[in-house]
Amino acid sequence: xxxxxxxxxxxxxxxxxxxxxxxxxxxxxxxxxxxxxxxxxxxxxxxxxxxxxxxxxxxxxxxxxxxxxxxxxxxxxxxxxxxxxxxxxxxxxxxxxxxxxxxxxxxxxxxxxxxxxxxxxxxxxxxxxxxxxxxxxxxxxxxxxxxxxxxxxxxxxxxxxxxxxxxxxxxxxxxxxxxxxxxxxxxxxxxxxxxxxxxxxxxxxxxxxxxxxxxxxxxxxxxxxxxxxxxxxxxxxxxxxxxxxxxxxxxxxxxxxxxxxxxxxxxxxxxxxxxxxxxxxxxxxxxxxxxxxxxxxxxxxxxxxxxxxxxxxxxxxxxxxxxxxxxxxxxxxxxxxxxxxxxxxxxxxxxxxxxxxxxxxxxxxxxxxxxxxxxxxxxxxxxxxxxxxxxxxxxxxxxxxxxxxxxxxxxxxxxxxxxxxxxxxxxxxxxxxxxxxxxxxxxxxx
Amino acid sequence: xxxxxxxxxxxxxxxxxxxxxxxxxxxxxxxxxxxxxxxxxxxxxxxxxxxxxxxxxxxxxxxxxxxxxxxxxxxxxxxxxxxxxxxxxxxxxxxxxxxxxxxxxxxxxxxxxxxxxxxxxxxxxxxxxxxxxxxxxxxxxxxxxxxxxxxxxxxxxxxxxxxxxxxxxxxxxxxxxxxxxxxxxxxxxxxxxxxxxxxxxxxxxxxxxxxxxxxxxxxxxxxxxxxxxxxxxxxxxxxxxxxxxxxxxxxxxxxxxxxxxxxxxxxxxxxxxxxxxxxxxxxxxxxxxxxxxxxxxxxxxxxxxxxxxxxxxxxxxxxxxxxxxxxxxxxxxxxxxxxxxxxxxxxxxxxxxxxxxxxxxxxxxxxxxx
Numbered sequence: 001x002x003x004x005x006x007x008x009x010x011x012x013x014x015x016x017x018x019x020x021x022x023x024x025x026x027x028x029x030x031x032x033x034x035x036x037x038x039x040x041x042x043x044x045x046x047x048x049x050x051x052x053x054x055x056x057x058x059x060x061x062x063x064x065x066x067x068x069x070x071x072x073x074x075x076x077x078x079x080x081x082x083x084x085x086x087x088x089x090x091x092x093x094x095x096x097x098x099x100x101x102x103x104x105x106x107x108x109x110x111x112x113x114x115x116x117x118x119x120x121x122x123x124x125x126x127x128x129x130x131x132x133x134x135x136x137x138x139x140x141x142x143x144x145x146x147x148x149x150x151x152x153x154x155x156x157x158x159x160x161x162x163x164x165x166x167x168x169x170x171x172x173x174x175x176x177x178x179x180x181x182x183x184x185x186x187x188x189x190x191x192x193x194x195x196x197x198x199x200x201x202x203x204x205x206x207x208x209x210x211x212x213x214x215x216x217x218x219x220x221x222x223x224x225x226x227x228x229x230x231x232x233x234x235x236x237x238x239x240x241x242x243x244x245x246x247x248x249x250x251x252x253x254x255x256x257x258x259x260x261x262x263x264x265x266x267x268x269x270x271x272x273x274x275x276x277x278x279x280x281x282x283x284x285x286x287x288x289x290x291x292x293x294x295x296x297x298x299x300x301x302x303x304x305x306x307x308x309x310x311x312x313x314x315x316x317x318x319x320x321x322x323x324x325x326x327x328x329x330x331x332x333x334x335x336x337x338x339x340x341x342x343x344x345x346x347x348x349x350x351x352x353x354x355x356x357x358x359x360x361x362x363x364x365x366x367x368x369x370x371x372x373x374x375x376x377x378x379x380x381x382x383x384x385x386x387x388x389x390x391x392x393x394x395x396x397x398x399x400x401x402x403x404x405x406x407x408x409x410x411x412x413x414x415x416x417x418x419x420x421x422x423x424x425x426x427x428x429x430x431x432x433x434x435x436x437x438x439x440x441x442x443x444x445x446x
Numbered sequence: 447x448x449x450x451x452x453x454x455x456x457x458x459x460x461x462x463x464x465x466x467x468x469x470x471x472x473x474x475x476x477x478x479x480x481x482x483x484x485x486x487x488x489x490x491x492x493x494x495x496x497x498x499x500x501x502x503x504x505x506x507x508x509x510x511x512x513x514x515x516x517x518x519x520x521x522x523x524x525x526x527x528x529x530x531x532x533x534x535x536x537x538x539x540x541x542x543x544x545x546x547x548x549x550x551x552x553x554x555x556x557x558x559x560x561x562x563x564x565x566x567x568x569x570x571x572x573x574x575x576x577x578x579x580x581x582x583x584x585x586x587x588x589x590x591x592x593x594x595x596x597x598x599x600x601x602x603x604x605x606x607x608x609x610x611x612x613x614x615x616x617x618x619x620x621x622x623x624x625x626x627x628x629x630x631x632x633x634x635x636x637x638x639x640x641x642x643x644x645x646x647x648x649x650x651x652x653x654x655x656x657x658x659x660x661x662x663x664x665x666x667x668x669x670x671x672x673x674x675x676x677x678x679x680x681x682x683x684x685x686x687x688x689x690x691x692x693x694x695x696x697x698x699x700x701x702x703x704x705x706x707x708x709x710x711x712x713x714x715x716x717x718x719x720x721x722x723x724x725x726x727x728x729x730x731x732x733x734x735x736x737x738x739x740x741x742x743x744x745x746x747x748x749x750x751x752x753x754x755x756x757x758x759x760x761x762x763x764x765x766x767x768x769x770x771x772x773x774x775x776x777x778x779x780x781x782x783x784x785x786x787x788x789x790x791x792x793x794x795x796x797x798x799x800x801x802x803x804x805x806x807x808x809x810x811x812x813x814x815x816x
Contacts, residue, residue, distance in 0.1 A: 012505065037502045048719075049718070050505065050716070055506040170804075354648075
C-alpha cells in the first residue's frame with residue numbers, strides 16, 4: 001500500500017454494519033496539505049451524513065473517488081503523500097479495523113448488530129479439505145437443504161433452486177457465495193427470470209448509455225426509490241376509486257383573509273389548505289371509517305381514533321408525505337403552525353423519520369401547480385386521500401344569478417375494499433359543504 | 447403543539463454561572479482553591495481531547511463505535527472527583543470522564559470500542575466497574591453492591607459509598623426504577639447519578655417523562671436534586687454531599703445533572719435529523735469548559751501560560767491515544783475459551799479443540815491459531 005510514502009485511506013464502516021457510502025463533497029484537492037484529523041470529505045451512508053477526518057498528515061496526491069459516487073466500504077478514497085518521515089508511522093499490525101488493502105470482492109454483509117460480516121473472511125485462505133461436491137438432493141432419500149433464511153431469500157430472488165446448489169459451508173450448509181456462483185454458472189438458462197436476448201440483430205439494445213446524449217440514466221435511489229415502491233405497492237394493492245366535486249369556496253377565502261388579521265395567527269401561514277385540513281378533520285369525525293386501514297394478515301379493518309394528517313410535499317429530492325400527529329386534537333392556530341413547520345422542514349430536507357410514518361389520511365395540494373383535479377394514489381396503508389385543486393374565478397350560479405365566484409375542485413380517492421361509494425361520497429360532500437359555508441366549521445368543532 | 451399541563455421549571459443547584467461567576471450556595475459548601483480548580487480545568491480539557499480523538503479514530507476505521515461525552519464533561523469530572531478511593535462506580539457506556547478520574551488508561555477504554563477486548567480493565571483495580579451497554583442495568587448492580595457494603599458493615603464517616611451513572615433514557619427502564627425502590631427500602635449507600643442530556647438517542651426528554659426526573663426520587667422515598675450538569679463546582683459539591691450521606695448510612699440520593707449531549711448519541715447516529723441547531727447553540731453558551739476558564743481568568747487564578755500548557759498537554763494526549771489505539775493487538779482466536787468460564791470444563795475443551803481444528807484446516811495455518 002505504501003509507495004514511497006504514499007498512503008491510501010480506505011472508506012471505513014462509520015456506522016456498525018454499513019456496506020457503502022456516497023462521497024458528498026471533498027474539502028481538499030490534490031496538492032493541498034492536510035493535517036491529521038483535518039476534515040477531508042463528507043460522506044452519506046444509509047444512516048447519516050458524516051465528516052471524515054484524515055488519518056495522515058501530508059500532501060494530497062489524488063482523490064480516488066469522485067464526489068457523487070457511491071463506493072463500498074474498503075475502497076481507497078484518497079492518496080496522501082506523507083513524505084516518509086513526515087507522515088504518521090503506521091504500526092504494521094492494525095488488522096482489526098480497516099484492512100490496508102482489501103481483496104477486490106471483499107465486502108461486509110449487513111447484520112442486525114455489530115460491524116457486519118466480511119464475506120471474504122473465510123475466503124482468505126483455501127481450505128485443505130474440499131467440501132463434498134455433491135448437491136444436497138443426492139444426500140439420503142428426502143431432500144435436506146441447509147441454508148440460512150437470507151440465503152434462501154437470495155436464492156428465491158435469483159430464481160435458484162437450492163436443491164441443485166453445491167454447498168461449501170461447514171456440514172453442507174449452502175452459503176451466499178454458493179448461490180451466486182450457481183446463478184452465474186447457470187445464467188443463460190431460462191430458469192432465472194431474465195429477458196432473453198433477441199436473436200435478430202439487436203439494434204441499439206444497449207449502447208453504452210453514457211455516450212448517448214439523447215438519453216439520461218438516473219439511478220433509482222433515495223426518495224425516488226421510496227416513492228416508486230410506495231406507489232406500486234399502493235396502486236396494485238388497493239382498488240382505487242376517485243370522485244370529484246366542484247365547490248364555491250368564496251366564503252372560505254374570506255375567512256382565510258380574516259384569520260390572517262388575528263393575533264393568534266400573526267406568526268404562521270394561513271392558507272385555504274388550513275381550512276381544507278380542518279374540514280377534512282371534521283368529516284373524519286363524522287365518518288370515522290374513512291380514517292382506517294386494511295389489515296390483510298388479520299382480515300380486519302383498523303379504524304383509527306386519532307388522525308395523523310399527511311400532507312404531500314414536493315421537495316428538491318422528490319415527493320415526501322410527512323404527517324401531523326394527532327391533528328384532530330389541535331386548536332386551529334396550532335394546526336396552522338404544525339402545517340407551516342411541516343412544509344418548511346420538508347423543503348429543507350429536515351423531516352424527521354418519525355414524521356414520515358404512521359399517517360392515517362392525506363391531503364395533496366395540487367392547486368399550487370395550477371391544476372384543478374386528479375386521481376391521487378393513496379398513501380400506503382391509508383384509506384383516503386384528498387386532492388385540493390387551484391382556486392380560481394369562475395362563473396357560478398349564486399342565489400339564482402350568474403356571479404364570478406372563487407371555485408375549486410376537490411378530488412377524493414379511496415380504497416374501495418373498505419370504503420364504499422356511499423361513505424366516500426358523504427365524506428367528500430361534507431368537506432365541500434363546510435368549505436362552502438365555513439360557519440359550519442365553527443359549529444361543527446364545538 | 448399545546449400542552450395543557452404546566453411543567454414547572456424546577457430549581458437548579460448552580461455554583462458557577464455560565465459567565466464564570468462563583469455564587470456560593472448555603473447547602474453545598476465549596477471552597478474553590480486555586481490548585482483544585484486548575485486541576486478540574488485540566489481534567490475537563492484533557493477528557494474532551496481524548497473524546498475528540500476517539501471520534502476521529504472511529505471515522506478513520508480504527509474503532510467500531512464511540513459514544514461521545516462532548517458537553518457532559520463537567521457532570522462526569524465533577525461527580526467523579528467527589529469520589530473517595532474506596533468508593534465504587536458503576537458506569538454506563540459514555541463515562542469516559544469518570545474512567546479518566548478513576549485512572550483507567552485511555553487505551554483500555556478504546557480497546558473495547560475497537561472490538562479487541564470484551565472488558566478492558568480490572569474493575570477492582572480502579573473501583574470502576576466495566577461499561578454496561580444494556581440500558582440501566584448497572585443501577586441494579588450498584589444497588590446490589592451497595593447492599594453488600596451495608597452487610598459488610600463498611601459504612602461510617604470513612605466508609606464506602608457507591609455511585610452509578612445512567613442517562614435520562616435509562617429512567618424509562620424497569621431496571622432503574624427497581625433499583626430506586628430496592629435502594630430506598632434497604633437504605634442502600636448508593637448515589638444515582640443521572641446525566642440528563644435531554645435526548646435518549648432521538649427521543650426528547652419531554653416524551654419520556656412527564657415529571658422532572660429528580661422528582662421521581664420522592665415517590666420512592668429518598669431525596670432527589672437537580673444540579674447544573676455543566677457546572678463542575680456544583681456537580682462536585684452536590685455529589686460529595688450525597689456520597690457522604692450514603693457513606694454514613696443515610697441511604698440513597700438521586701442527582702439529576704441537567705446537561706446536554708453536544709454530539710451524536712454514538713458515531714452511528716446523525717442528530718441533525720431530529721434536533722435543531724438553535725437548541726445546540728443555546729447549550730453552547732452554557733459550555734462547561736468555557737465557564738470555568740472565564741472563572742479562572744476573572745479571579746486571576748490562571749494566565750495564558752497555564753491555558754497554553756494544558757492545551758499542549760491535550761495535544762500530546764491526543765497523539766498518544768492515537769498511537770496506542772493503532773498498536774492495540776488483536777486477540778488470538780482461541781483466547782475467548784479462556785475468558786468466559788472461571789474454570790475449564792470438558793465441554794469447553796471439546797469446543798476449543800473443534801475450533802482449533804477448524805482453524806488448522808486452512809492451508810498455511812500451521813500454528814497460526816495459537
